Each structure stands twice: as C-alpha cells, then as structure tokens.
Amino acid sequence: MTAFWILAPIMVIAALGILVVRRAVHAALLLAVVMLSLSVLYLAADAPFLFAVQIIVYTGAILMLFLFVLMLVGVDASDSVVETIRGQRVIAAIGGLALGVLLLLGLTQLSLGPAVGLDGANEGGNIQGLANVIFSRYVFAFEATSALIITAAVGAMVLAHRERLTPKKSQADLAAERLREYAETGRHLGPLPPPGTYARHNAVDTPALLPDGTPSELSVSRVLAARGTVRNAPDLADDIEQINATLEPGASAPAQEDA
C-alpha cells in the first residue's frame, strides 16, 4: 500500500495537469507519468504481465505514436483559449464534479468483504494463468482482436497514404518559379539570411540584423517564432555606443580599466 499512497497523489496531480497545460507535448509527458505510475500499481496488485504490457504497449507504443503525430502536426498547434460555446467550461467542470462525487460516494458505500487475493490463481505463474484463460475461454475474442488489429493497420495506411496529384517539381521548375516571383513581387532571389548576420550573436534564436538595424523575420525558424523563444537582436546590441567609444582611435582607455 505504500506504493499506492506515494503514487496516487502524483497520478492525480499529473492528470489534473493534462487539463490545464497549454502545449500538447506537456500533456503527453504528464500522461506518461500517469501511465508509468499505473504500471507500478499493477505490479502491486499481483499483475506482473499487465505491468510489462502497460509499459511496452502504452508508454512505449501508444505514447510514442502520440509524440510522433505531435511532431508532424507542429508545435504551434496549441489550444485556443476562446470559448466557442458560452459557459462550456463551467458546465463541464460542474458536470465532472458531479460525476466524481457520485462515483466516489457510491463506491465508499460499497462493502466488498475480504479480498480473495491472486495467490491461488497465480500459483503456476501469472503469465501461464492468463494464457490458460485467454486460449481456452476467450480464444474467440483473442482471434477477433487479431482481425481488429489487422483492420486498424490497413485503415491507418489507407488514411495516411496520399496519391500525388501534381507532378513533382524539378529544380528547373523551382528556379523558374523563383524568378517569376522576383519579377512580380520583387521577392529576394537568393537564399534566406542566416540567423545572427550583422547581429552580436550567432545563435539560431537570434534574428539577423538588416543594414538599417531592424531584425529580419526571415532569418529565424518559424518553429522558434511559434514557441516564442526568439531573442531580441537589438537588445544584444544595446551597449554598442560604449564599445564604439572604446574602439575610436583617440579614445581614452576602456571604462573597466578606469575603475
């Protein structure tokens, strides 16, 4: 029971975190905390096979799939906070609270009697016992799940596959398109400016400074801009006059030597 009382608060806090975090990646990581804690609880409840399956299938396969899709969808696809149905959140919270109170009140009034425990059923080993049950009584359900998994795999391939409707653009097509854009809109022909050009720092999150001192939006990755981690280039150069003063030929010694 010690494991339960340690893990239960962690799980509840992590699950509540899923409700409030803005970014989907954080929600996935909190879900991983809940699932790993659940696997430990399975171990404490005499279910070593489910402990392994929980880690391999849920944490290993399903959560990885979630993260993979999040990677494809992009990090800037975070939740909007605008309510489209008025009062939806309040009603959902009240309804959820009612459901939780109902479940907990009903379950605390339950008297279950002493637990039998799984020592008898697990006598020949938990996996052997489960195999006996699955391959005798539930063998038909087991076969049905294999059909379900094959159908799901085929379905995922059908949904994810996309027929190419237009021919692939060659390098010559791309060059012609770029030149046409330059003729029509005056868009710069060359490559995008790298980050940090003319700035005081060459990190990827520092935008390049144009010759007139304005930061160039094109020089930082769109993903960094979506995350909001782009550094303000002019801020890095706020001491530029001081440095210029020390570099001038007739200037006195640098300020730090004065002190």
Next chain:
Amino acid sequence: MNDMTQAYVGLSSILFTIGAVGVLVRRNAIVVFMCVELMLNASNLALVAFARQHGNLEGQVAAFFVMVVAAAEVVVGLAIIMTIFRSRRSASVDDASLLKY
C-alpha cells in the same frame, strides 16, 4: 485487504472523472484523445483491482483486451487526426464542423 481494492477503485474513478472533464474541456484533438486514453487506463485499474478482489484472472484478461483495443483505436484515431490536419491545417476539434449544417 479490502481497503486496497477500495482505494484502487477510488483512484480509478478520480482518474476517469478527470479524463471525462478533459474530453469536454480541451480543444486540441490530440489532447482530447489523450484524455480518452486516460479514461481507458482508469477503467483498467478498476478491472485489475477487482481481479484481485475476486481471486481470478478474468479481470486481468479483460484489462489486456482493453489495452489491445486501445492500441488499435489510437492507430486509426491518430491517422484520422493527421488527415484532418493535412486538409485543414488545424488540429482543433471546433474547426472540423463541415457536417454540422
């Protein structure tokens, strides 16, 4: 012994409630899907606890089947979300309302 089953089932009902609220509140389709997974996990916990209470393995077998079905469901569900995202550039459940009217 008895209080262990009760505590497990209590925790399972709390997690189930949180998952249900999450499905109602969140907009990002992927996070909604995660909350569905949380509800499935909560029910699994109750199944495992009751298997221990009754002393046979049927509850664990049921939890195993829930996991298998959840895996199949996630594969298809995420593929659908990907397809919707490709055509609409958005993973919000509010945007996919073409069949509404």
